Amino acid sequence: MTDEDGYFGERVAAKYDDGTSAEYQPEVIGATVGVLAELARGGRALELAVGTGRIALPLAARGVEVHGIDMSRAMVARLRAKPGGDAIGVTIGDFTTARVEGSFSLAYLVFNTIMNVTTQDGQVECFRNAAAHLAPGGCFVVEVMVPELRKLPVGQDVVPFRADATGWAFDRYDLVTQEMSSNYIDVVDGRGDYRSVPFRYVWPAELDLMARIAGLRLRERWGGWNREPFTADSARHVSVWEKPAA
Known part of the structure; x- marks a missing residue:
């Protein structure tokens, strides 16, 4: 991945929360947080690319202990400036390789961010890193578009x-x-x-193989955060891979 000043530095961070797309609507954030809180099962959650806290802050408000990884100090500064931002632990680094102490019940990567990793090898390392942070029975969740x-x-x-x-x-x-x-x-x-x-687009079946390489198995896949069915006409998917409990 590129350095914080390349694509998510101060220029982008200053306007990042001004978005009017569906991802910023309260009902979308609420549905996303609801699914993640359920999957966390009372345990710790790790957000890869935590950014300005669009999801981390409301998830923490639901009682989930959230830690984030992000390369951009400018984005994290916006998180820190928000109410509750100081309660979110953040590791500055590349989420494909950066490690956080302890284990987590949930790791998640939302809003197409897996595509910010611009090589297949890097995307595989992302899955491996997420799996390494998960406790047995924990889940890795990715939200990403279907290539158009x-x-x-x-x-x-x-x-x-x-x-x-x-x-x-x-x-x-x-x-x-x-x-x-x-x-x-x-x-x-x-x-x-x-x-x-720049991005690297990736297919659902390719992500499933990356998950298998990392020792995870597909548990569920939906067409969105409301758990609508994933079909040939779905524009995106929310996929849940599980680390075996044994």
Whole structure:
């Protein structure tokens, strides 16, 4: 993964909580936290890429002891400034390798963040690291989009997802390497500002194999945090892998 100042430094952190997408709606956060609190079963929870605490803070408010890992000191500073932020333990580091003392009943990685790990080897290490933190019977939860390749016309590699008076945004896919990027052009005072964030898209079956390599097994998969069925038309999935109790 890249350093904190590359993609999630002060510039992004300053605006990160201003989002108006579904992930910031109270009902979405409530459903997410409800599932995670249930899976934690009264034990400790480890959030990979804890960021500004969108999920960690309300989960802690439900009585779950939460510890986070994050590379970005700028994002963690926003977490610390919020009510209850000081109660969230945070380890600064790469969540594919950084270790935290003790064991956890739950580890989780939400909002497509597994794709911020831009190599297959790195994604496998993420699963191994999560599994190493779990107590027997503990669960690793990942929320991630299903790659939108069906939206690509033949011969094209770009999927636009925003176009309005203040800017444009599009995803670019490489069908051979599974590399992709989200690209943003924001128009402020008549001037365009461009930024690009790299990802590696990943399929559900590929994640299941990564989990097996890490000694985990698939327990449940839903089309969202309300436990709706996962189907061929699902735009994302919430997957739960379990560390064997024996």
